[in-house]
Amino acid sequence: MSSISEFAPAENVEAPRVKHASSGVAAIETIDLWRIYHLGSLEVAALQGVNLRIEQGSFVALKGRSGSGKTTLLNCVGGLDQPSRGQIRIMGEEIGGWSERKLTEWRRMQVGFIFQSFGLMPSLSAYENVELILRISGVKGKERHRRSVDALDLVGLTPWMDHRPFEMSGGQQQRVAIARSLVNEPKLILADEPTGELDSNTAQEILGLFRSIVRERNMTFLMVTHDSLVDEFVDEVLILRDGQVVSTLDAQPEQTE
Ligand SMILES: Nc1ncnc2c1ncn2[C@@H]1O[C@H](COP(=O)(O)OP(=O)(O)OP(=O)(O)O)[C@@H](O)[C@H]1O
Numbered sequence: 001m002s003s004i005s006e007f008a009p010a011e012n013v014e015a016p017r018v019k020h021a022s023s024g025v026a027a028i029e030t031i032d033l034w035r036i037y038h039l040g041s042l043e044v045a046a047l048q049g050v051n052l053r054i055e056q057g058s059f060v061a062l063k064g065r066s067g068s069g070k071t072t073l074l075n076c077v078g079g080l081d082q083p084s085r086g087q088i089r090i091m092g093e094e095i096g097g098w099s100e101r102k103l104t105e106w107r108r109m110q111v112g113f114i115f116q117s118f119g120l121m122p123s124l125s126a127y128e129n130v131e132l133i134l135r136i137s138g139v140k141g142k143e144r145h146r147r148s149v150d151a152l153d154l155v156g157l158t159p160w161m162d163h164r165p166f167e168m169s170g171g172q173q174q175r176v177a178i179a180r181s182l183v184n185e186p187k188l189i190l191a192d193e194p195t196g197e198l199d200s201n202t203a204q205e206i207l208g209l210f211r212s213i214v215r216e217r218n219m220t221f222l223m224v225t226h227d228s229l230v231d232e233f234v235d236e237v238l239i240l241r242d243g244q245v246v247s248t249l250d251a252q253p254e255q256t257e
């Protein structure tokens with residue numbers, strides 16, 4: 001990766017839009033977003049002026065080579081990392097202006113994360129890992145139980161509910177992570193390679209599940225992926241190259257909603 005001093009100022013690139021969604025306030029909008037990491041005297045520009053707009057209720061894949069900035073972008077959008085420059089608007093609100101408390105509350109109540117490494121608590125069962133999210137959100141006992149059981153059922157893990165992560169395969173652990181991200185019924189899901197550890201049949205099932213959840217709950221879903229299977233499931237594919245969105249391929253040009 002080159003140093004930031006080699007880059008020209010960001011051009012005023014028009015943000016790609018998802019065609020098939022409603023107009024109005026975007027779920028996610030980034031404006032000239034930069035993230036520069038400092039490694040000693042070296043500056044690594046992971047994001048170099050990202051402009052994008054993702055409509056509410058859309059299912060969007062983010063692709064690009066390893067090191068192109070996908071995880072960095074996802075972390076910035078989810079408020080887990082701070083951009084060096086530029087703006088991130090969630091439902092029209094600039095999150096750079098939010099207090100740490102508001103950001104934490106928003107993440108807890110309205111965002112579901114699915115990480116590349118599953119991020120499960122090793123000493124807790126699948127059920128407890130999912131239920132923990134609702135405990136943190138203050139959901140009461142019976143409701144917590146019902147929603148946790150439903151979420152695990154949704155990803156086909158009912159028989160594995162009492163197993164701990166080390167007793168499960170990578171794919172099963174990933175499904176626990178997916179159930180955990182859905183259980184709070186967030187408005188936005190940010191996922192980093194959610195199907196990376198799954199065989200192609202299971203990956204297809206999970207992608208179909210994501211798509212139907214996006215439709216049913218009018219949820220917005222941004223998913224980093226290398227999986228070629230996703231193109232038929234998503235509304236749009238965004239491609240990052242060297243920290244910039246370089247092109248947009250409409251995944252389903254024939255579809256009009
Ligand atoms: N914490 C960090 N400190 C320094 N450099 C970093 C840090 N995180 C990421 N980078 C650098 O930023 C660039 C983008 O990294 P990022 O993790 O966003 O890529 P990615 O597209 O998610 O790659 P992959 O597909 O391998 O997960 C890379 O050059 C990486 O080395």
Ligand SMILES: [Mg+2]
Pocket residue numbers: 070071072116192
């Ligand atoms: Mg990554």
